[in-house]
Amino acid sequence: MTAQKDLATPAVRTISPYVPGKPLSELEREYGIKDSVKLASNENPLGPGALALRAMQQAMTEIGLYPDGNGFELKQALAHHHRCGVERITLGNGSNDLLVLLPEAFLTLGSEAVYSQYCFAIFPIAVQATGATGKMAQAFADDHPMALGHDLDAMARLVNERTRLIYVPNPNNPTGTWVQTKPLKRFIASLPETTLVVVDEAYSEYVSDPSYPNASAWIDEFPNLVVTRTFSKAHGLAGLRVGYSVSSAAVADLLNRVRQPFNVNSIALAAARAALDDREHLKRSAELNAAGMKQVRELLQPLPVRVYPSIGNFVLVDCRRPAGAVYEAMLRQGVIVRPVAGYGLPNHLRITIGSREQNVRMAEALGRALSG
Numbered sequence: 001m002t003a004q005k006d007l008a009t010p011a012v013r014t015i016s017p018y019v020p021g022k023p024l025s026e027l028e029r030e031y032g033i034k035d036s037v038k039l040a041s042n043e044n045p046l047g048p049g050a051l052a053l054r055a056m057q058q059a060m061t062e063i064g065l066y067p068d069g070n071g072f073e074l075k076q077a078l079a080h081h082h083r084c085g086v087e088r089i090t091l092g093n094g095s096n097d098l099l100v101l102l103p104e105a106f107l108t109l110g111s112e113a114v115y116s117q118y119c120f121a122i123f124p125i126a127v128q129a130t131g132a133t134g135k136m137a138q139a140f141a142d143d144h145p146m147a148l149g150h151d152l153d154a155m156a157r158l159v160n161e162r163t164r165l166i167y168v169p170n171p172n173n174p175t176g177t178w179v180q181t182k183p184l185k186r187f188i189a190s191l192p193e194t195t196l197v198v199v200d201e202a203y204s205e206y207v208s209d210p211s212y213p214n215a216s217a218w219i220d221e222f223p224n225l226v227v228t229r230t231f232s233k234a235h236g237l238a239g240l241r242v243g244y245s246v247s248s249a250a251v252a253d254l255l256n257r258v259r260q261p262f263n264v265n266s267i268a269l270a271a272a273r274a275a276l277d278d279r280e281h282l283k284r285s286a287e288l289n290a291a292g293m294k295q296v297r298e299l300l301q302p303l304p305v306r307v308y309p310s311i312g313n314f315v316l317v318d319c320r321r322p323a324g325a326v327y328e329a330m331l332r333q334g335v336i337v338r339p340v341a342g343y344g345l346p347n348h349l350r351i352t353i354g355s356r357e358q359n360v361r362m363a364e365a366l367g368r369a370l371s372g
């Protein structure tokens, strides 16, 4: 008898599915708790800004119509924002969409993609689904100044004439590590033209470090560069699913062939368009995160854990013991964080920076979990 799972391609059969953060409703249902706190998916504690909310309400009146499949207005606004031509912008159902479309468009059995150990999990999954070979470079060691970060030299050594894609999440999730302007530029310049480099800047709006690059400004120089951005993180629109890429017009044209014709819904188009102009909300979100980051480091200081440096809205924490039990103990106190054993980090948790009150709840729950 044929099991349906044997009908899938060999590549798909070996994929382990992405494990998302536990939703609040699920925790409250399973544990019978109220007032729980979710710091598991790097969401903005402020949620969306007022301009985006108003745009969504207006867009609702036209929800009976298909969205603009070309996303004309949002793409115009993004092109203006990035000072580039509109033909360089591709919209996605979250930037996740683009991270999956890129392998779909550029990889096949026999081609290769390169990424680092501990890199954001979606990309390796998407590579694997195509049947192409994923090659993983060792990350920096735990005692390196950029512990667990991307070693660009190690990544470059894995590139050959079959390499079509390289993935550089900057900063990386779950490690919070980053690559600086000069080494990143040197790395991209060293790659063959036949290799596309995907720089995933999901957290760029949070970053204030002056050595952090805005790779989207380098497309003229590097036609093989693709930069992805999202409205899910600092813009506070994770539930809407909208992101985009900036690339050469040729790459955008190819992505456009494989995307769904209406991959971004009309409410998301309107909200993202409005959010882009809401500098005030972005500023408040970045300021809250910077203050929260400092607060979390101070709150966790007395605990027997190691908190890694991060330029995103989350921190990686080494509990120095199996983190699964710590995660469970925090759940029972109504605090959801993210275990990252699936990344090969069984002693670590990834914790999103929340509001002032949420950070206090989190630190108390972690402290009790560790002493219990």
Ligand SMILES: *Cc1c(COP(=O)(O)O)cnc(C)c1O
Pocket (backbone or CB within 6 Å): 042, 093, 094, 095, 096, 097, 120, 169, 171, 172, 173, 200, 202, 229, 230, 231, 232, 233, 238, 241, 242, 243
């Ligand atoms: C959250 C995240 C994304 C994507 O999120 P979308 O909601 O799909 O836009 C992409 N890359 C990294 C590194 C992330 O952490």
